[in-house]
Amino acid sequence: MPLPKPGSEAGAAALDRIVRRPADAVLSFDFDGTLAAIVPDPSDARSYPGVTAELSRLAPLVGRLVVITGRPAAVAVEYGGFADIANILVLGHYGLERWEDGHVTAPDPPAGVGLVREELPELLRRSGAHDGTRIEDKGRSLAVHTRNAADPDAALEALRIPLAALAQRAGLTVEPGRRVIELRPAGMDKGSALAGVVADAGADPAVLYTGDDLGDIAAFETVERLRGRGVPGVTVCSGSDEVEGLSDRADLVVDGPQGVAELLAALRAAIAGRD
Numbered sequence: 001m002p003l004p005k006p007g008s009e010a011g012a013a014a015l016d017r018i019v020r021r022p023a024d025a026v027l028s029f030d031f032d033g034t035l036a037a038i039v040p041d042p043s044d045a046r047s048y049p050g051v052t053a054e055l056s057r058l059a060p061l062v063g064r065l066v067v068i069t070g071r072p073a074a075v076a077v078e079y080g081g082f083a084d085i086a087n088i089l090v091l092g093h094y095g096l097e098r099w100e101d102g103h104v105t106a107p108d109p110p111a112g113v114g115l116v117r118e119e120l121p122e123l124l125r126r127s128g129a130h131d132g133t134r135i136e137d138k139g140r141s142l143a144v145h146t147r148n149a150a151d152p153d154a155a156l157e158a159l160r161i162p163l164a165a166l167a168q169r170a171g172l173t174v175e176p177g178r179r180v181i182e183l184r185p186a187g188m189d190k191g192s193a194l195a196g197v198v199a200d201a202g203a204d205p206a207v208l209y210t211g212d213d214l215g216d217i218a219a220f221e222t223v224e225r226l227r228g229r230g231v232p233g234v235t236v237c238s239g240s241d242e243v244e245g246l247s248d249r250a251d252l253v254v255d256g257p258q259g260v261a262e263l264l265a266a267l268r269a270a271i272a273g274r275d
C-alpha cells in the first residue's frame with residue numbers, strides 16, 4: 001500500500017520530512033481504538049494484528065516511538081506486547097506514568113481517587129445506572145463504562161451530572177471518552193505529555209500523533225502549536241462512527257486500527273525505500 005497523503009500542506013510536508021529524516025521523528029500513538037480495536041470488555045483489548053510487529057520494525061529506524069494512553073502504562077505494555085520493542089516509551093494515565101525499559105515511574109495518586117473508589121458504587125446505584133454499566137478501577141483513576149448497556153449513549157448521559165459532581169468533590173477531573181467517563185487526577189493531559197517528549201527529542205524533531213478519541217484532541221493541539229513554532233507535525237485520526245470532532249481536525253483519517261496498521265507498514269516501506 002502506498003503511503004497515504006495528508007489533506008493539509010503542513011501535514012503532507014511533515015510526513016515527507018519524517019520519511020526523509022526518520023532518525024529525527026517522534027511517532028506517537030494512542031492505544032485503545034488506535035493500536036487496539038475497541039472490544040466490549042476493556043481487559044480483552046490487545047494490539048491489532050500486525051501492529052506490534054510493525055512498531056518493532058519501525059523502532060530502529062525512527063527517533064522515538066511513543067504510546068500515550070489513558071491506561072496504566074504497564075497494562076498498555078502488556079496488552080500491546082510492547083515490552084521487547086527497543087526505543088519505545090509508554091506514557092500511561094494521560095502522561096502521569098512513564099514506562100521505559102521495563103520500569104514505571106509516577107507520582108502518588110491524589111487522595112480524591114480513594115474517595116471516588118469508596119463512593120462510586122453507591123453513587124451508581126442512586127443515579128439509576130443502566131444494567132451493563134461497569135466500573136474499571138485503574139489504580140490512579142476510575143472509569144465508568146456503558147458500552148455493554150442496551151443503550152450505551154443514554155446510559156452514559158444519565159451519569160454525566162452525578163459523576164461530574166463526584167469528581168468535583170474529590171478534586172479530580174472528568175475525562176469523557178468512547179462510552180466511558182473517567183474520573184482522574186488533574187494537571188496532565190496527552191498534549192502536555194506529547195510536548196514533553198518532543199522537547200526531549202533533540203534539536204530538530206518532526207512529530208506524528210495518531211488517536212481516535214476526545215482525549216487525543218489535546219495532543220492534536222500540541223502538534224498544531226508545535227507547527228506554529230516551525231516543528232513539522234502531522235495528526236492522524238483512527239476513524240470510527242463513535243467519535244465526532246476529531247476527524248475534522250486531523251491531517252489524515254485512516255480506517256480505525258486496521259488503517260493504522262496499514263499506515264505503519266506503508267511508513268516503514270517508504271522509509272526503507274527512501275534512498
Ligand SMILES: O=P(O)(O)OC[C@H]1O[C@H](O[C@H]2O[C@H](CO)[C@@H](O)[C@H](O)[C@H]2O)[C@H](O)[C@@H](O)[C@@H]1O
Nearest residue numbers: 031032038039040042045069070071147178180
Ligand atoms: O487513551 P486510550 O489508550 O485510548 O485509552 C482510553 C480508554 O480506553 C479503554 O476504554 C475504551 O476501550 C475499551 C476496550 O476496547 C472499550 O471497551 C471502551 O468502551 C473504550 O472506552 C480503557 O478501558 C480505559 O481505561 C482507557 O482510559
